[in-house]
Amino acid sequence: MKKILLILLISIASFFSASxxxxxxxxxxxxxxxxxxIRKGPGTNYDYVRKAAVNATFDMVSNQKxxxxxxxxxxxYKVYYSGESVGYICSxxxxxxxxxxxxxxxxxxxxxxxxxxxxxxxxWPELCALKSQYPNWSFEADVNGLDFAVAVSKEAVGKxxxxxxxxxxxxxxxxxxxxxxxxxxxxxxxxxxxSASPDVVAYYLDPRNFLDERYIFMFEKLSFDEExxxxxxxxxxxxxxDLAPYSETIYTASRDNNINAIYLASRIRQxxxxxxxxxxxxxxxxTYNGITYDHVYNPYNIGANTGAHDGLVWAVAGTxxxxxxxxxxxxxxxxxxxxxxxxxxxxxxxxxxxKYNTSSYSEYSTYSHQYMTNVKxxxxxxxxAYDGYQDMDLLKSTAFTFVIPVxxxxxxxKYSLPExxxxxxxxxxxxxxxxxxxxxxxxxYEYTHYVSSGAQEVRVExxxxxxxxxxxxxGNIKLLETENxxxxxxxxxxxxxxxxxxxxxxxxxxxMSVKDIVDNMNVPLSENHxxxxxxxxxxxxxxxxxxxxxxxxxxxxxxxxxxxxxGDVVTITNGGDTVTYNIVIKGDPTGDGNxxxxxxxxxxxxxxxxxxxxxxxxxAGDTNQDGIVDIVDLLRIQKHILGYLTIS
Ligand SMILES: [Ca+2]
Ligand SMILES: [Ca+2]
Numbered sequence: 001m002k003k004i005l006l007i008l009l010i011s012i013a014s015f016f017s018a019s020x021x022x023x024x025x026x027x028x029x030x031x032x033x034x035x036x037x038i039r040k041g042p043g044t045n046y047d048y049v050r051k052a053a054v055n056a057t058f059d060m061v062s063n064q065k066x067x068x069x070x071x072x073x074x075x076x077y078k079v080y081y082s083g084e085s086v087g088y089i090c091s092x093x094x095x096x097x098x099x100x101x102x103x104x105x106x107x108x109x110x111x112x113x114x115x116x117x118x119x120x121x122x123x124w125p126e127l128c129a130l131k132s133q134y135p136n137w138s139f140e141a142d143v144n145g146l147d148f149a150v151a152v153s154k155e156a157v158g159k160x161x162x163x164x165x166x167x168x169x170x171x172x173x174x175x176x177x178x179x180x181x182x183x184x185x186x187x188x189x190x191x192x193x194x195s196a197s198p199d200v201v202a203y204y205l206d207p208r209n210f211l212d213e214r215y216i217f218m219f220e221k222l223s224f225d226e227e228x229x230x231x232x233x234x235x236x237x238x239x240x241x242d243l244a245p246y247s248e249t250i251y252t253a254s255r256d257n258n259i260n261a262i263y264l265a266s267r268i269r270q271x272x273x274x275x276x277x278x279x280x281x282x283x284x285x286x287t288y289n290g291i292t293y294d295h296v297y298n299p300y301n302i303g304a305n306t307g308a309h310d311g312l313v314w315a316v317a318g319t320x321x322x323x324x325x326x327x328x329x330x331x332x333x334x335x336x337x338x339x340x341x342x343x344x345x346x347x348x349x350x351x352x353x354x355k356y357n358t359s360s361y362s363e364y365s366t367y368s369h370q371y372m373t374n375v376k377x378x379x380x381x382x383x384x385a386y387d388g389y390q391d392m393d394l395l396k397s398t399a400f401t402f403v404i405p406v407x408x409x410x411x412x413x414k415y416s417l418p419e420x421x422x423x424x425x426x427x428x429x430x431x432x433x434x435x436x437x438x439x440x441x442x443x444x445y446e447y448t449h450y451v452s453s454g455a456q457e458v459r460v461e462x463x464x465x466x467x468x469x470x471x472x473x474x475g476n477i478k479l480l481e482t483e484n485x486x487x488x489x490x491x492x493x494x495x496x497x498x499x500x501x502x503x504x505x506x507x508x509x510x511x512m513s514v515k516d517i518v519d520n521m522n523v524p525l526s527e528n529h530x531x532x533x534x535x536x537x538x539x540x541x542x543x544x545x546x547x548x549x550x551x552x553x554x555x556x557x558x559x560x561x562x563x564x565x566x567g568d569v570v571t572i573t574n575g576g577d578t579v580t581y582n583i584v585i586k587g588d589p590t591g592d593g594n595x596x597x598x599x600x601x602x603x604x605x606x607x608x609x610x611x612x613x614x615x616x617x618x619x620a621g622d623t624n625q626d627g628i629v630d631i632v633d634l635l636r637i638q639k640h641i642l643g644y645l646t647i648s
Contacts, residue, residue: 028057029077029094032212038087042076043069049087053417055212057097058089065091097129118143118406122414126211127404133213136399140221141406144360148205148407151358154367156201159188161375163196167420169494170200180426181442183466189373190307196375199418204375205356206415207404210382213395217382218352219402222260222344228389228398229254229261237265237388241274242281243299249329253336259344263351264336266384270377271301279308281328286312293324297331302338343371350403351378351385358405421493424466427500430488431461437502438519447502450512450520450548455479458504460486468493482506509549514572514579520548529619530581533648534588534595536564549574556583565593566620582616587637587647589613589621589629595647600637603629623647 032055037048046069052058058079065075072090081087106115110128118141119127127139155161156172163170171185172178172195178185185194196204203209210218234247234254243250250268254261265274272278283295286309296312298304303314315331316324322334346369347362348354354371355378357364371377389395426442437447442465451458460474473488486502505511521544524531532541538561542554557569564570568583587595589602603621605611606629613621613629621629623636639645 026098027060027063028097029060029063029079029089030055030057030097031089031093032095032214033093036089036093038079038081038089039076040087041069042066042078042088044071045069046088049081049085052081052089061086063096114139114141117141119404120406120410122208122410122412123211123404123406126208130211130213130216134396134400136397138399138401140401140403142360142403143406144358144366146358146366146407148202148410151356151367151407152198152202152205155205155356156196156198159195159373160367160370161196161201161204162188162193162373163200163375164192164194168422169418169420170197171195171423172197173423178423180424180465181428183422183424193373197418197423199415200375202415203417204379205358206410207352207406208410208414209416210379211404214386215379215382216402216404217385217389218378219350219404220260220263220382220385221401221403222263222349222351224255224258224260226255228392228394230392233262233388233392233394234265236391237262237269237384238274239391241269242276243268243274243328246328246332249332250336253333256333257336257340259336259340262385262388263381264339266381266388267339267351268299268332269384270381272299274299280304280311284309284312286316288313288316291316293326295326297325297328298335299328299331300335300339302335339371342369351381352405353403354378356405358407419494419496421495422466422468423492423494423496424464425469425490425492425496425498426465427462427471427488427490428465429461429463430500430502432502432504433459434461435522438516445498445500447500449502449504450507450509450516451479451504452547452550453506453508455506458486460488460502462488462490462500464490466492477504479504479506507549508551509546510551510575512549512552512574514552514574514577517545517548517552517572517574518579518581521545525581526584526619526625528579528581529584529616530570531584531586531619531625532564533646534563534585534593536585537562538564541570545572551575563593565591566616567591584616584619586620586625587623587640589617591617591620595637595640597641600634600641603634603637607631607634 031052034054036052038050038052039048040046058081061078061080066078066088068075072092074091076088077091077094078086078088104121106112108128110131111124114124114127117139130137176186177195187193188195210216231247231251234250235244238244238247250265251261254264268274272280276282280298280301283297286293286296293316296315298311298315301308301311304311321337322330325331325334343354346364347359348357353359357367357370428442430437430440432449437449439447457476457478459476462471462474464471470491471488473486477486484504486504488500490498538556538559545552545554552572552574555571559568564583564585566583566585566588569580570583571578571580585593588599590598606613606621618629621633623633636645636647640647
């Protein structure tokens, strides 16, 4: 669907400007359920293309239903997904929502109220929809003045925002969280808690993603209200759970500490399931300061910094808040005191603010003193509380107050969840003309490669670390310029892209350093020694160098031509660059260029301690380059002389 967004920008002088957005309302299909399929046609006889994410909204081809071919008697909606692709969703699972195109100037009473309260325009459509459905609800803006991008960066570091998920695209790829080379993520807590990616943090931090009747409860103001917070409501939240018999205790603790009772029960359910199978409720024994407590409980996991056991230690590590918590009622009531005194009374008086301390009236530093690390904790608790209210039929009748943060510099679009796939877009191999490119590293993205001025093409090949990543830009590539830029593009499963650039320079060689030339010659080096096999000559070393760089000059001390010997010194010059190498002919410790009986005797004497070998001559005696000259080298020289092997 093409929307026409007409933007008139009027600027009057340099200090005044105004903008107006004009557009019609659009209807979208929202899928508030899990496991709903988008299919290729209007019937269950068609394949599905994918599942819709819970609460995903889709642009509609038409808001008229299409008759079913099989299943879904109510008919199907034809929708756009992934941009322009078209699919069908069973209308039974769809709620039609009207999105008023955002405009700058409030027009309705509701918008005027919200604007006056400090809500920017991007909050209006959904809050007004809620207001019309639930007239008793009220919304307060907490305009915190925090830059949204800064808030994301502060909440996405270290262990502040953790997630359990099978979607690797949701995980952080910072160096302390992920190793591209091995494609492994670092467990930050427990068995499978990982750091969430900044995009995921942005999604959960953006209040506009949760302005629906279920998830808005993360912003519910958490003070006690006897009008609707009853023992029965607590029982509803804990229905079927082991702690249901403690509903009265939870209710009383809430009332006495001015905490929302339904929220308190939701917190217990979120942290422990409110079941004895939880480590924190099983009545495990804890020894602290030499004292053993046989049964310890912590239904809120307070102080569980690196795991549930820490919470049990905290539960006996002091006498405040009714500790030690060696029985469930004390643990329930003492924990309520902690939450009340240290969070709600200090300005973190919503589930959201307890997870993300961005409250402008918090007594603790922004981004610190956060109850949970789970990036979704407030979201999950909101869902539990909502179910409780709904089961008690309290949604319409109750005058809930929601305190919703407003950040500075939020984008006009809500921040959305990232792609789910693996994020690895790195290479583990990059070759040019069949050889590893010089200086290859998976995180080195720029290379220079020299070829002779007559070269017509190069062959570039690459493999990615993760098998689900795709690579483009490889193959036989024609060289049309002096400098040719080759871009190898790696696209990860999650669609993130990494570019590796190879500059291929056709040259007669004058720009090349001697080191580059020697690298291209493919001669093994050991520090400043060139390790050669017997039979190499001044001419062929010169020719090798000049094949890479025609301008290279090669000279050998006291030798104009012919066989090279151990002990020769070769000087290579190109442009202004000069490097000198010591020649080692492997198996020639005598330095005459041949491998013969003299070399055998020289090594034998060295092993027996009758003579010494140094520098190039010692390296020449170490025919297998294992760092020592020993009987193995002696035998290799012997076999070489006898023709059983060739030292190479
Ligand atoms: Ca020799
Ligand atoms: Ca050796």
